[in-house]
Amino acid sequence: xxxxxxxxxxxxxxxxxxxxxxxxxxxxxxxxxxxxxxxxxxxxxxxxxxxxxxxxxxxxxxxxxxxxxxxxxxxxxxxxxxxxxxxxxxxxxxxxxxxxxxxxxxxxxxxxxx
Numbered sequence: 001x002x003x004x005x006x007x008x009x010x011x012x013x014x015x016x017x018x019x020x021x022x023x024x025x026x027x028x029x030x031x032x033x034x035x036x037x038x039x040x041x042x043x044x045x046x047x048x049x050x051x052x053x054x055x056x057x058x059x060x061x062x063x064x065x066x067x068x069x070x071x072x073x074x075x076x077x078x079x080x081x082x083x084x085x086x087x088x089x090x091x092x093x094x095x096x097x098x099x100x101x102x103x104x105x106x107x108x109x110x111x112x113x114x
Contacts, residue, residue, distance in 0.1 A: 076101035
């Protein structure tokens with residue numbers, strides 16, 4: 001029971017630290033945005049100005065391009081699911097400073113309200 005509580009506490013604490021870290025990166029303003037949605041989704045739903053579009057299906061083929069980015073990389077999509085998958089893959093390939101920005105609309109709002 002105690003180990004379950006400790007694990008749950010650690011998970012919540014890690015999530016809180018992650019959110020604070022992402023917010024700090026966004027406030028700093030020195031980051032590279034990558035939208036992993038399909039181009040059609042950007043046309044239909046909207047986009048974040050200045051974000052690079054690399055659909056999830058192209059991330060593996062373009063990993064060297066992404067890994068060569070010399071500032072924090074913030075990935076996002078519609079809900080955060082695909083960007084989470086992309087981040088997990090890129091981390092396994094050596095990405096050191098990557099963040100899952102979650103859904104595009106929420107991330108756009110965060111950036112605009114800084």
